[in-house]
Amino acid sequence: MPDTMEALVKASAGRGMALETRPRPACGENDVIIRIRKTGICGTDVHIYQWDHWAASRVHPPLVVGHEFVGIIEEVGAEVDHLKPGDLVSGEGHIGCGVCYFCRTGQGHICRQMQIIGVDRDGCFAHHFCFPAANVWKVRPEIPADAAAIFDPYGNAMHTVMAQSVAGKTVAIIGVGAIGLMACKIAAVAGALSVFAVDPQEHKRSLALRYGASEAFDPNETAWKQRLLRHTRESSGVDVVLEMSGSRSGLQATFELVRPGGEVALLGIPPSDVTLNLAESIIFKAITLRGINGRLMFETWYQCEQFLLEHKVDLLPLITHRFPYREYQEAFAVLERGEAVKVILEWG
Ligand SMILES: [Zn+2]
Ligand SMILES: [Zn+2]
Numbered sequence: 001m002p003d004t005m006e007a008l009v010k011a012s013a014g015r016g017m018a019l020e021t022r023p024r025p026a027c028g029e030n031d032v033i034i035r036i037r038k039t040g041i042c043g044t045d046v047h048i049y050q051w052d053h054w055a056a057s058r059v060h061p062p063l064v065v066g067h068e069f070v071g072i073i074e075e076v077g078a079e080v081d082h083l084k085p086g087d088l089v090s091g092e093g094h095i096g097c098g099v100c101y102f103c104r105t106g107q108g109h110i111c112r113q114m115q116i117i118g119v120d121r122d123g124c125f126a127h128h129f130c131f132p133a134a135n136v137w138k139v140r141p142e143i144p145a146d147a148a149a150i151f152d153p154y155g156n157a158m159h160t161v162m163a164q165s166v167a168g169k170t171v172a173i174i175g176v177g178a179i180g181l182m183a184c185k186i187a188a189v190a191g192a193l194s195v196f197a198v199d200p201q202e203h204k205r206s207l208a209l210r211y212g213a214s215e216a217f218d219p220n221e222t223a224w225k226q227r228l229l230r231h232t233r234e235s236s237g238v239d240v241v242l243e244m245s246g247s248r249s250g251l252q253a254t255f256e257l258v259r260p261g262g263e264v265a266l267l268g269i270p271p272s273d274v275t276l277n278l279a280e281s282i283i284f285k286a287i288t289l290r291g292i293n294g295r296l297m298f299e300t301w302y303q304c305e306q307f308l309l310e311h312k313v314d315l316l317p318l319i320t321h322r323f324p325y326r327e328y329q330e331a332f333a334v335l336e337r338g339e340a341v342k343v344i345l346e347w348g
Contacts, residue, residue: 002024003023003024004021004022004023004024005021005022005023005024005126005127005128006019006020006021006022006126006127006325007019007020007021007022007064007122007125007126007127008064008065008066008125008126008325008328008345009022009061009062009063009064009065010048010049010059010061010062010063010065011061011062012061012062013051013056013061014051015049015050015051016049016051017048017049017065017328017332019325019326019328022064022126024127024128025122025128025129025130026130027075027076027077027130028077028130029077029078029079029080030077030079030080030132030133030134031077031080031130031131031132031133032073032075032076032077032080032083032089032130032131032133032136033073033074033075033076033128033129033130033131034069034071034072034073034074034089034091034124034128034129034130034131034136035071035072035073035074035127035128036069036070036071036124036125036126036127036128036129036347037069037070037071037072037145037149037346037347037348038069038070038071038145038146038149038344038345038346038347039066039068039069039070039124039125039149039325039344039345039347040068040069040149040150040152040153040342040343040344040345041066041068041331041332041335041342041343041344041345042067042068042152042153043177043335044067044118044119045065045066045067045118045125045332046332046335046336048065048118048119049332050336052271053271053272054269054271058119058120059119063118063119063121063122063123064118064122064123064124064125064126065118065123065125066117066118066123066124066125066126067093067116067117067118067119067123067124067152068093068124068149068150068151068152068153069090069091069124069129069149070088070089070090070139070145070146070148070149071088071089071090071124071129071347072085072086072087072088072089073085073086073087073089073136074128076133077133079133080133082133083133083136083138087138088138088139088141088145088148089136089137089138089139090136090137090139090148090149090151090152091131091135091136091137092135092137092152092155092295092297092298092301093116093117093118093123093124093135093152094108094109094111094114094115094116094294094295094297095114095115095116095117095121095132095135096108096109096111096113096114096297097111097113097114098134100112100113106296108297109293109294109295109296109297110293110294117131125325125328125345126347127347127348137151137298137301140305140309142308142309143305143308143309144316146315146316146319146344147308147314147315147316149344150178150315150318150319150342150344151301151304152295153178153179153182153342154182154304154313154315155294155295155300155301155304156179156267156292156294156295157179157180157182157183157186158182158186158295158300158303158304158307159292159294159295159296159300160179160183160242160244160265160267160292161183161186161187161190161242162186162190162300162303163265163290163292164240164263164265164288164290166187166190166191166192166239166240167190167191167192168191168192168193169192169193169239169240170192170193170194170196170231170232170238170239170240171187171192171193171194171195171196171238171239171240171241171242172195172196172198172228172238172240172241172242172254172257172258173187173195173196173197173198173208173213173241173242173244174198174241174242174243174244174245174250174253174254174268175198175199175243175244175245175246175247175250175268176197176198176199176204176205176207176208176213176216176244177199177204177244177341178318178341178342179244179267180197180199180204180208180242180244180245181197181204181207181208181211181212181318181341182313182315182318183242183244184197184208184211184212184213185211185212185312185313186212186307186313187212187242188212188213188214189212189307189312189313192240194214194215194231195212195213195214195215196213196214196215196216196217196228196231196238197209197213197215197216197217198216198217198219198224198228198250198253199216199218199219199245200218200219200220201338202218203339203341204341205217205218207317207318207341210317211317211318215228215231219249219250219253225253225256225257228257229257232259233259236259236260237257237258237259237260237262238257238258238259238262239258239259239262239263240258240262240263240264240265241254241257241258241262241263241264241265242264242265242267243264243265243266243267243268244267244268245268246268246269246270246271247268247270248270248274250268251266251268251270251274251276254266255276255281255282255285255287258285258287259285260285260286260287261285261286261287262285262287262288263287263288263289263290264287264288264289264290265290265291265292266289266290266291266292267292315342318341318342319341319342319343319344320339320340320341320342320343321334321339321340321342321343321344322343322344322345322346323343323344323345323346324345324346324348325345325346325347325348328345331343331345
């Protein structure tokens with residue numbers, strides 16, 4: 001086996017990334033080495049590529065980037081006996097400490113010592129990837145490798161929708177990029193009465209309408225909120241709003257659209273502090289507000305798998321672009337231009 005590999009690296013502070021030759025990682029006794037086949041590019045990776053305020057405050061270059069992957073196990077550590085070379089796997093990229101209160105009470109997704117691959121430690125945009133065996137997710141043979149490569153954002157969508165009941169309810173989803181689109185489909189399958197997709201981009205709205213949404217709204221049009229509210233009981237508001245844009249206007253719309261006594265789940269990350277009239281937006285409206293972080297380990301993963309196995313969700317229509325890894329610059333460009341929904345890098 002060659003002792004070097006290529007990896008996509010955030011080499012230094014500033015815009016861009018670089019392909020570098022790196023030593024093939026060594027396998028720890030509780031780890032596996034994964035030969036990466038496909039990786040998904042996430043909005044997080046775009047932030048790191050662009051080196052925005054969040055990236056500059058969180059990421060310490062040099063770092064191998066990437067956290068969405070599927071690959072084949074090529075080596076297992078001495079203490080690992082539930083996995084073997086040749087297994088097709090993805091994995092939970094949030095690595096908790098395993099011993100704190102949160103990790104020990106089924107809340108490992110909010111461990112305070114959390115390390116995220118491709119953000120806090122080396123990630124998966126590489127030919128070989130060393131990963132804790134406890135975080136590996138074995139991919140069932142019925143599931144396409146392309147779908148397995150994007151289980152991470154699919155899990156974000158699943159966790160956000162499942163955080164409250166949506167059955168028999170009206171649901172608005174603000175921001176229908178890849179995760180918002182997945183949420184449209186999951187909410188529809190989970191029994192939502194109506195799913196309202198909100199996004200400024202026409203191609204995403206039209207995909208939403210073919211992917212679980214009953215109506216789609218352009219937030220740049222005048223009076224779109226009034227038109228949306230007409231679909232709710234006495235125009236009083238939507239039962240559940242899922243905020244996935246992280247934009248100031250999206251957050252503002254969220255609290256205008258939710259009905260009194262309704263529920264809000266926030267997944268989108270605002271670029272800076274947001275001002276909100278708490279009394280009018282939440283307290284007097286008696287809103288239940290939830291922050292959503294990552295996925296439940298591993299309840300969400302089992303839900304994601306089951307929705308695919310039962311053919312309730314097909315993730316492949318969301319993959320609009322595929323590039324060989326050497327063409328990563330073009331892959332990031334289509335995302336920056338807003339042309340893509342989900343982009344896959346192929347590693348061979
Ligand atoms: Zn991601
Ligand atoms: Zn922990």
